[in-house]
Amino acid sequence: MNSKPDIDIVIRYLEDPENVQHKKLLNDWIQQDPGNLDIFLDMKDMWHGDPLPAASAFDTQGQWQHLDAALDKVPAAPPATTRVVKMQRRYWWAAAAVILIAGTITWLGPGRYKTVTTAQNLDSLHLPDGSTVYLNAHTSIRYARSFGKDNRHIKIEKGEAFFDVTRNEALPFTVDAPDVEVRVLGTSFNVKAADAGVKVFVQSGKVSAAWKGTEKKVILTPGVEASLKHRGSDINTQVYSKNNNILAWKTRCLVFDDSPLTEVAAALSDFYNVQVNISNGQLADKKLLATFRNMPLDEVLDIMRKTLQINISHKNNLVDIY
Incomplete structure (x- = not known):
């Protein structure tokens, strides 16, 4: 479980992500243990309002008691402005979240997710179900350690990836991109998550690309690309000839x-x-x-x-x- 100094490092970065010193401290801490990156990503999600994942076998009450005991030892803070008080409250809310996350990760192993990130290099990854992912430079993906057992779900946080998916009708393969969900059974396709939006191009098979939380979707066949722009609602498609440069x-x-x-x-x-x-x-x-x-x-x-x-x-x- 993380110590309080680790909590301080994460919180200070989330409160001021542009601070160079905070970035360095966070990076040093993440380099200490591969599981720390997963802890940080989970905490960042909750900091921005995403709910804490359920963990029915986790001793939540015991962890809150542990947090209460830790907070009792913290000296009283001097009077502050309303803005600072709000930040302090959020600080301790986030500290509690980190303790809960750390406990959950201990229960499930060294991180609930595996994260793969490329810098200026290309890379490829063989998934437990036999599928292969090819990653472009500056790309980051995440998937659960239980991938291939009860789910085949991958989150692409940024960048571009090509998926060569092993067919499994009982367990659909889904890709979670910003605002967009891609769903397949067995095929090969490309997903690009850029600042402007998400593009999905199919090389073989059929792919469904849909806006999250809506019924609006499109079925893509080989040679067809869908463009879904951020803060938009339309799905634009384009048919490409065999000699295109998307891949x-x-x-x-x-x-x-x-x-x-x-x-x-x-x-x-x-x-x-x-x-x-x-x-x-x-x-x-x-x-x-x-x-x-x-x-x-x-x-x-x-x-x-x-x-x-x-x-x-x-x-x-x-x-x-x-």
Whole structure:
């Protein structure tokens, strides 16, 4: 179970997440034990209003008694403003939550969830049910340690992942993305959770993409992508040809089959994580026929420059085509 100093570290960060010192202390604490990350994520959910997961076999009353005893030893705080008093109350509410979480995690093992996060690298993960997940850079997913036994539920908190799902009609495979739920039996599909919204692209099989808490959903078949924008209600779909670059991050290959320059710019922007502008509108309809297999951006731009006889500049994260 976490000690009070650990509670202090988590609370201070949640109260002021932009504080550099608080971030460092939290990061050091998470590095001490892999289970600490799961504890922190659960506490963060409750801090923002998510309910505490039920744990019928957990001695809740005993933990509250333990908390009361700890609070009795805390010296009285000096008079404070109304705002500070509210923060203190929230502080001890969160401290109680951490004790409950820690007890629950002890009961279920070293964390109820497994969390996988990538930095600037790609990664792949074989799940207990035989399915495989391929993770793009800067992606974070979570799944229960009981995955494959009584559930096949994965939460993608940010980033992009490709799922190759083993078919199991008795246990549907679901992906929880921000505001969106994806449900399948056995298929392969891509989910991208970005700031603007969630995109779901199907490579094989059928996938249901739905707004959480509503009846609004769409059934996707191979080659179809659904776009669900945050704070929206519509589900827009688009059919792609076989040669598209939605999965280029996974294959490390960009294919342009007489693709207009606007489409090329969008693909380059997504693949290389840069901003690509077409300053000269007359170039938008130029077509590119080329294949780039895991090539550096500057080499790609040089080939485009010579092939299309256009001007291209690249500085920092900005590419200008003119």
